[in-house]
Amino acid sequence: MTALLVRPVDYFVLAWLMLALASTVWVAWDQFARNPEPSVMRWGFILVTLYGGPLALLVYVLADKEPRPGTHERFVQPLWKQGIGSTVHCIAGDSTGIILAAVITASLGLPMWLDLIVEYATGFAFGLFVFQALFMKNMMGGSYLQNVRRSFVPEFISMNFMMAGMAPTMSLLMMGRDMRAMDPLQLLFWGVMSLGVVVGFVAAYPANVWMVAKGIKHGLMTDRPAGTHFADEAPAKAGDDKHHAHSGSRGRQPTSAQLGAVGLVSVVALAFGMVAPANWVNLRVASRDVGDSIMPPGMISTQDTSGETMRDMAAVLPPANEPARDLHARGDTELVPRVENGVKVFALEAGVVRWTILPGVTVDAYAFNGQVPGPRIRVRQGDRVRIDLTNHLPETTTTHWHGLVLPNPMDGVAHMTQDPIERGGSYHYAFTATQAGTFFYHSHDHVDRQQALGLYGALIIDPANPADDAPADVEQVVQVQEWLVRDGLTFPAMPMEGALPNYFTINGRAWPATERVHLRVGQKLKVRFIGAGTTAVHPMHIHGGPFTVVARDGVALPAAARFEADTINLGPGQRYDVVWPAREAGRWMLHCHITHHTTNDGVETDGGGGLMMEIDVDAAAGP
Ligand SMILES: [Cu+2]
Numbered sequence: 001m002t003a004l005l006v007r008p009v010d011y012f013v014l015a016w017l018m019l020a021l022a023s024t025v026w027v028a029w030d031q032f033a034r035n036p037e038p039s040v041m042r043w044g045f046i047l048v049t050l051y052g053g054p055l056a057l058l059v060y061v062l063a064d065k066e067p068r069p070g071t072h073e074r075f076v077q078p079l080w081k082q083g084i085g086s087t088v089h090c091i092a093g094d095s096t097g098i099i100l101a102a103v104i105t106a107s108l109g110l111p112m113w114l115d116l117i118v119e120y121a122t123g124f125a126f127g128l129f130v131f132q133a134l135f136m137k138n139m140m141g142g143s144y145l146q147n148v149r150r151s152f153v154p155e156f157i158s159m160n161f162m163m164a165g166m167a168p169t170m171s172l173l174m175m176g177r178d179m180r181a182m183d184p185l186q187l188l189f190w191g192v193m194s195l196g197v198v199v200g201f202v203a204a205y206p207a208n209v210w211m212v213a214k215g216i217k218h219g220l221m222t223d224r225p226a227g228t229h230f231a232d233e234a235p236a237k238a239g240d241d242k243h244h245a246h247s248g249s250r251g252r253q254p255t256s257a258q259l260g261a262v263g264l265v266s267v268v269a270l271a272f273g274m275v276a277p278a279n280w281v282n283l284r285v286a287s288r289d290v291g292d293s294i295m296p297p298g299m300i301s302t303q304d305t306s307g308e309t310m311r312d313m314a315a316v317l318p319p320a321n322e323p324a325r326d327l328h329a330r331g332d333t334e335l336v337p338r339v340e341n342g343v344k345v346f347a348l349e350a351g352v353v354r355w356t357i358l359p360g361v362t363v364d365a366y367a368f369n370g371q372v373p374g375p376r377i378r379v380r381q382g383d384r385v386r387i388d389l390t391n392h393l394p395e396t397t398t399t400h401w402h403g404l405v406l407p408n409p410m411d412g413v414a415h416m417t418q419d420p421i422e423r424g425g426s427y428h429y430a431f432t433a434t435q436a437g438t439f440f441y442h443s444h445d446h447v448d449r450q451q452a453l454g455l456y457g458a459l460i461i462d463p464a465n466p467a468d469d470a471p472a473d474v475e476q477v478v479q480v481q482e483w484l485v486r487d488g489l490t491f492p493a494m495p496m497e498g499a500l501p502n503y504f505t506i507n508g509r510a511w512p513a514t515e516r517v518h519l520r521v522g523q524k525l526k527v528r529f530i531g532a533g534t535t536a537v538h539p540m541h542i543h544g545g546p547f548t549v550v551a552r553d554g555v556a557l558p559a560a561a562r563f564e565a566d567t568i569n570l571g572p573g574q575r576y577d578v579v580w581p582a583r584e585a586g587r588w589m590l591h592c593h594i595t596h597h598t599t600n601d602g603v604e605t606d607g608g609g610g611l612m613m614e615i616d617v618d619a620a621a622g623p
Pocket of ligand 1: 538539597611
C-alpha cells in the first residue's frame with residue numbers, strides 16, 4: 001500500500017470526499033425525515049450527492065428540497081427543476097454502474113479503452129433496469145418489461161450524453177500525469193470519479209429537460225401519506241391521485257424525426273467523448289501496467305506513451321515512516337569487509353531513502369546501504385572479493401562492476417548474465433581484483449531509472465605494489481550525479497523532455513553543502529573523478545593552475561603519456577585520476593563548466609551551486 005497523501009492535490013481530494021460524505025448524510029436525513037418524495041427519488045439524490053458532493057447538495061436544495069411544509073408540489077413545478085429530477089435519477093443509476101465497473105475493470109487490469117466500454121454497458125444497464133424501469137413502473141403502472149421498453153430510448157439518450165461528459169474526464173485525468181487516478185485504492189481515483197459525475201450531469205441535463213417537456217421522462221414528484229393536508233397547499237390537480245406535480249405534457253409527444261435527431265446527436269457526442277481523448281493519451285494502458293506512477297510535470301505524454309515508459313520515468317513514491325537523512329549522513333563511506341577463508345566479503349543492500357542534498361532540499365533516492373553515493377569499496381590488487389547484494393527496492397535490480405575483468409556471470413547485467421534480483425532476494429558477486437585504479441559499481445537493471453536515482457558507488461583497487469601509485473598527499477573522490485526534483489517529488493533525471501535535471505551533486509551533496517578539501521601549499525591533491533552521472537558530459541575544471549592526468553578509466557598512464565590540463569570532459573562511465581599541485585594559498589574552486597550545473601534549480605547560493613567544491617590551501621608550514 002503506497003502513501004495516499006503525496007501531492008497537494010491529494011489533500012484537496014480528501015477534503016472534497018469528506019465534504020461529499022457529510023453532504024450525503026445531510027441529504028439522506030433530510031430526504032427521509034422531511035422531504036415528501038417517492039423513495040426512488042430519495043435514493044437518486046442520495047447517490048448523486050455521494051458522487052457530486054456539495055454541488056449536488058446545492059442542486060438538491062435549490063430544486064427539490066421542500067422549502068416550507070406543504071409547498072413541494074408547487075415548488076418543483078418549473079421545467080428546469082423537472083429536468084433536474086429527470087437527470088438525477090438517470091445519473092444515480094448510470095454513475096453507480098460506471099463506478100462499480102471502473103473498480104472491477106481496474107482490478108482486472110483491463111486497458112482503459114475496454115474499461116470505458118464496460119463502464120458504458122454497466123452504467124446503461126443499471127440506469128435502465130434499476131432506476132428507469134422501476135421508477136417508470138411506479139409512476140406509470142404496467143409490467144416491468146413494458147417499462148423497460150418504454151424507458152429504453154430516453155435512457156439511451158440520457159446515458160449517451162452523460163458518458164459523453166464523463167468518459168473524456170476520466171480518460172484525460174486518469175491517463176494524464178498522475179496514474180494513481182487509475183487505482184481504486186487511491187483518493188485520486190474517487191476524486192476523478194466525482195468530477196466525472198459532475199461533468200456527466202451537466203452534459204446530460206439539456207436532453208433531460210427536453211425529454212421531460214416532451215413527456216417521455218418523468219421529473220420530480222411529491223409523495224405524501226394519504227390524508228396529509230396543509231393550509232397553504234396548492235389546490236390538488238383534479239384527478240391526479242398520485243400527486244404528480246409536473247406539468248402534464250403527455251399530449252406533446254416528440255415526433256419520430258425529433259427523437260431520431262436528438263438520438264443521433266447523443267450518439268455522436270458519446271463517440272466523440274469516448275474516442276477523442278485517444279488523440280492525446282494512450283488508452284491501451286491498464287492500471288496494472290502503470291502502478292501508481294506519477295510523471296514529471298514536463299514529460300510529453302502521447303497516445304504512444306507506454307506503461308513501461310511511465311514506470312521508468314515515474315517519481316519515487318516517498319518511503320513511509322522513513323526520516324530524512326540530514327547533512328550529517330555521509331555518502332561514499334568506506335565499507336569494511338569481513339574476511340571469510342581469505343575472501344573479502346562486502347555486504348550491500350539496495351533500498352529507498354530520503355536523502356538531503358542541500359539544506360531544505362531532500363530527495364527520495366535509491367541507495368546502497370542507505371547512503372548516496374553507495375559506500376566505497378576499496379581492495380588491493382590480487383584480493384579475492386565477494387559482494388553480497390540484497391534487494392529492498394520496490395523493483396528488481398542487479399549490480400555491475402564497471403570496467404573490471406571478471407567471470408561473465410559476475411558482470412551483473414540483468415536478463416543477460418543473470419536473472420534480475422527480486423525484491424527481498426540476493427545475489428553473490430565473486431571475483432579476483434586483477435586490475436588497479438579507479439572503478440565504480442552501479443545498477444544494471446532498469447538502469448535508466450536506478451542509477452539516476454543514486455544506485456552507484458566508488459570501487460577503488462590499490463596497486464599490489466604501492467610504489468606503482470601516483471603519489472599525492474591528499475586524495476579526494478568526486479562522483480557526479482544529476483537529480484530532478486519537482487513538486488516535492490524526485491524523478492530520475494534523463495536527457496529527455498520533461499526529465500532534465502535541476503539539481504546536481506558531488507558525492508551526494510550540492511554546493512554549498514559539498515565537502516571541502518584541505519591542504520597546504522606544496523602538497524599534491526589527487527582527485528579521482530567518477531562519471532556516475534547519466535545525463536551529460538561534465539567538463540570538470542580546477543582553478544589555480546593545471547593538473548596532471550595520471551590515469552584514465554582505471555588504467556594508469558605511463559609517464560610519457562601523462563599530460564597537463566585544467567579541464568577534463570567527464571563522460572558517463574568515465575574515470576580520470578588527476579594530480580593537482582597546491583601552488584598558492586587560498587580558496588580554490590573545483591567545478592563543472594556547464595554553468596547550469598553550478599546552480600541549484602537555477603539559483604546561485606554562496607557563488608553558485610550544484611557541481612562545485614572548495615579546495616582550501618593554507619600557506620606552507622613554517623620551518
Ligand atoms: Cu556538468
